[in-house]
Amino acid sequence: MRKPRIDYVAVFRALPGMVALLTPDLVYADANDDFLRLAGRTREQLLGRYIFDVFPENPNDPAAAGMRETRESMLRVVATGERDTMALLRYDIEDPQRPGVWREHYWSPVNAPVQDPDGQVALVVHRVEEVTELIHARGGTNGGARARVLEAELYTRARELQEVNERLRQAHAHEREVALALQAAMLPAPGPTGPHAAAVRYRPALGALNVCGDWYDLVDLPGDNLAVAVGDVVGHGLAAACAMGQLRSALSAACRVADGPAQAVEALGLYARFVEGAEATTVVTTFIDWDRRTIAYSSAGHPPPVLAHADGTVTFLDRATDPPLAARPEHLPRPQAHTRFTEGDTLVLYTDGLIERRGEDIYTGLDRLAESVTRHRHAPPEALADALLGDLLPTMGSTDDTALIVLRL
Structure with missing residues (x-):
């Protein structure tokens, strides 16, 4: 059966209900026939013009x-790449044939993004349900007092809902800013560690409170050796940031006195039982011995670090994995494993935001990571870190935060 050829311009023009397309600058790019008819404007009066010049x-x-509310909704769509549904809105329109005469209208708008191949918002779909006649009809065929009461009640409730939504958005944004600032203050600054080049990255989740549970750390050990760790707290926002700070500090201290990474993770697991929100945290810790050229490691439910060898082979450090912190009722010693490295190898530690995708097997993400590390293995750590983020994170940002450490051995 032949696939029918579809004229999408004709489909758009014939869509039932009011639909318009605007650029990210809120300039009309097109409008369907119902939009023109119900708004009382011609296509020539719309195209290429700023929305609020046409409809002040x-x-x-x-x-x-x-x-104000329509503009803020559309700009949120442009900034976040996410759909935004507005509450019932009264927006009067000036009669084009009688300047100075305004017609009462009630609208129910939805704004949605259209993204280009690079994931940037190229257009905003502005879909509007015109409900003025419905409101009038509910009050009687000729409007009257009952209609006016219903209109006033619906409009008042819509304004209250809009105000509540706006307060929630502001509170959301404030909590996110505070959590990110708190995390930035607690995480060590990026840069080289002794004679060994290291790069660290943190990328918060886009437009969500699912941030501030991930951390990284580099701890100097006796004999010019180094402990490198990453962890991921289950939780969101300020609560996750606070738990993260406590666990990171505790692990940093444990690494300085423990005989190896397993003992450090074991101590952290005992401590996590007394930290609210720390249950089911995942963490992996590595101890690097430069003289012996060995890496000792221990993982509590965390994705395995990657050791990229100069010859192009890749080893996942996955032979010492245990359940997450405080995930089992009884206390048991944590496992530990060792592997050798050669000068010029690269160690990569990360959190699951780098590799996991909804509906995708985790091994697909691990294979993608291995391929990217191998392809960019000769790049300096800073360039390699940027390349990994560019290859593995979605263009529009991830729904989970991501921590990453790249260390040239």
Whole structure:
């Protein structure tokens, strides 16, 4: 059966209901026939013009907020790449045939992004349900007092809902800023560690409170040796940031006195039982001995570090994996394994935001990581870290935060 040829321009024009396309600058790019008919404008009056030049706000309504709320909704779509649904909105339209005469309208808008191949928002789909006639009809065929009461009640409730949504957005944004600032203050600054080049990265989740549970650390050990660790707290926002700070500090201290990474992770697991929100945290710790050229490691439920050899082979450090912190009722010693490295090898530690994708097997993400590390293995750590993020993170950002350490051995 032949696949039908579809004229998507004709489909767009014929769509039922009001639909318009705007650029990220909120300039009209197109509008369907229902939008033109119900808005009382021609296509020539819309295309290439700023939305609020075409539809300014009613100057006779001192309580009007439709322009501000519509603009903020559309700009959120451009900034986040996510759909934004607005509450019922009153937005009067000036009669194009009678300047100065404004017609009362009630709208229910939804704004959605259209992304280009690079993941950037190229267009905003502005879909509007015109419900003015419905409101009038519910109050009687000729409007009247009942209609006016219903209109006032719906409009008031819509404004209250919009205000609640705006307060929630502001609280969300404030908590996210505080959590990120707290995490930035607790994580060590990026840069070289002794004579060995290291690069660290942290990428918060995009437009969500699912941030601030990941951490990294580099700890100097006796004999110019080094402990390198990454961890991931289950949780979001300030609570996750606080738990992360406590666990990172505890592990840093444990690494300085423990005989090896297993003992350090074991001590951290005991401590986690008394830290609210620390249950099921994953962490992996490596002790690097430069003289013996060995890496000792121990993992509590964390994705395995990658050791990229100069000859192009890759080893996953996965022979000492145990359940996450405080995940089992009884206390048992943690496992530990060793592997050798040669000068010029690269060690990569990371959190699951780098490799995991919804609906995808974790081994697919690990294979993707191994391929990227191998391809960029000769790059300096800073360039390699950027290349890994570029290869593995979604263009529009991840739904989980990501911590990454790249160390040239």
